[in-house]
Amino acid sequence: MRKDVLIIGGGATGAGIVRDLALRGVECALLEMGDYCHGASGGNHGLLHSGGRYVVTDPPSAMECAKENAILRRTAPFCIEGTDGLFVSLPGDDPSFADPFLKGCKGSGVPAEELTAKEALSAEPGLSAEALRCIAVQDGSIDPFALVQANVDSAREAGAMVRNHCRVTDMVLEGGMVVRVKALDRRSGEILTIVPEIVINAAGAWAPQVAAMAGCEVAMGLDQGSMLVVDGRLCGHVVNRLRPPSDGDITVPNHTATVLGTTSRPAASPEDVAPSRNDMELLLRETSAMLPALRHCRVVRAYGGVRPLPGRGGRGASRTFSLITDERAGNLLSVVGGKLTTYRLMAERVSDQVCNALGARAGCRTRTEPLGPPADEAGGSVALARLRRKYGFKATTVSLADQRMLCSCEQVLRAEAQMVLAGPDALTLSDVMRRTRAGMGYCQGLDCALSLQELMMEAGGTEPLASLTEFLEERERGQALASGDQLRQEVLRRHVLQGVYGLGERE
């Protein structure tokens, strides 16, 4: 199969690039080894940066964030909650940080406004009464799965070939160029061969491995970060600590949960994501200093991600991205670094460069072309009210004839899973979960796993039992640190699924 451009990696970066190129009329394909977002694009706290976090340490990143934040709110309103954000300092924090912060916001074009203590408490009633200074910014929360899926859908509509569960296994080089790329499609077990003009390596933490197939090297620092999902929305805003970037300095309300983040340690591999008990204690301690209600919250699960950072990584590494070329494979471009909020800008710059090389002259359209509609006012049930928020333009394809519930925690209709299963991307139960949110709630699949399995079999999905086991094991991994009510939940979940149904039973 001949393609102008082959993109390897279906995170936000890859999906952004394939859409950008497809909208410019470039014939392109994207291959993703797992599901979209299975790396850092999914393993993050779902923050739409205002730029505030970087105004002091990394002003170019702050500037990019501020601009992209405004663009995404316009083009992808369905998957964004405009919660706004607060930066809060507490006793013991360096009091001299707030002034450079405000100055940095001004310099980087990040809209910011200092609130009085009274204003801060009235805006965010759960805020610690000890808060000293509070600066309001335009942070928001974003659903990365919905965002990336919308990019994939838009790229397909514009003619691109996009496939998940398709792992690149081999690259053939001739005369310093990649001439053939082979990939294994997990759906059919077939080997796919693509003959590309240009290959873009957007494999995130796996980029060095992909580059190595072409005999190239990509220097990258891998940095693990842990997060906690807490049930319920314990704050209305994104609440950040007003101090230099450090562990446990952010809480993000999103959907039915609040995500507490993050930590930082070197990661041994892209798969080295597991959070530790220390991480969990640290996150709870630090974030509850800002929001005291977090001392009594229900931690639904702990998860981690690996940040692929340029150079050696670490807290100090710049969050801007770089494009790496190597003469050993002249048509391979590796994209390194960057972050979710600026994915579109990265995609635009990479696409500009690619079009330049291809001699294509079409301009970028993603700055204005919508990815989805604004959330609507549908009512009658919470499930209906959320369809647009989850599926954007595709919300209308959910059949409303059967409004039975599949997942009660997240109020997901069976018809939503059916819509997803009828599409080209859902191969596993986890794929359905990432798109519908079924199984993401506090019962972690107890209520919906078997119904989901049933729907999957009805839809003729492949390997349903293996997929169920994989799904349950993945959910279980997030429960390794469960305590309190969540531990009671987990005991019941295992009793029912393992004890009664004998699923995923182990020695």
Added chain:
Amino acid sequence: MTDHGCIKCGSCLRACPVLSDPNGTGFPGPRTVGVDVPRFPERGRIGERALMCTMCHACEWACPSGLEITGAMLQLRAEVSPGLQLPGHLRMRENVRSFGRAVRTEFTGWREEGNRTLYFPGCIGLGPLAAMTTTASSLLTALGIEHDISSRAVCCGSPLLKVGALAEAKVLQHRNMETLAAYERVITSCPGCTYQLREVYGVRAEHMVEVLKAKDLRSKVRGKWALQLPCHLKRGLSPWSAEALVHVLTGAGVDIVRLPVEDRCCGGGGGMLAGFPATARSMAHNKADTYRAAGVEGVITACPFCALNLGREGLRVLDVSEAVHAEKMR
């Protein structure tokens, strides 16, 4: 809502009398309304079927995590009701606005004699069940409890809280408190009023069964009778109040048949009668069938809403005050 201990065991769903009624399956259920939906920013768009709950507290009693599900559902109602326009609820609010009570007043035997005790029959007792109020008043007199029945007493506000009309309920409370200030003792017949007066007003109201339990009484009825233990008596006030009803009747010599369904909701509470009459009717109908099958003369209860809702099904339903005499009367 945060820090809830729900483990998705489903006990509340199995206990819910609305969900198990063929006419109640449109109800999203206590777990969705009381536990899951309050976590969503879109909770305000849950829709009117969230109000299909009789506030019977059965879910709460069944919950192994001790969640206050009914309270959470009530809180959500306060948030969503202003946007909902159920005709029955609007009519009820209009009634309260125009004459102070939830239903039309039919009672005429007002007693405003400056007694120290006030008998507070509630809207149903002053409306469709005015005859019950007359009997209850005679019983109190026969027991030596001289009392007033004040025409100035208005709705306690409990039905308004069930439809989220918090401000209107507050106005009624102020009006009632002015009336109540003249009395030392308040006796009620409706467990809903009792709860409202006690827990919201902070007035030590006594329900009729609590007054009768220490008295010498004699049965006024023949044959076997079953019980309808009102939800708001047993699970709203306390299980001891429900036991008091049993003791009053057995002590008076009424032949009581105990049935497992006796404490299951009749469908008459929580705004269901006004908001979803078909469901209220269906629940009462199915319950009446069970009573008939047990071969009893009828049912004795201690709640005007139960009496009204079950009574429409052609079943003989008596209030406790209609089932007993004062010992000294003969």
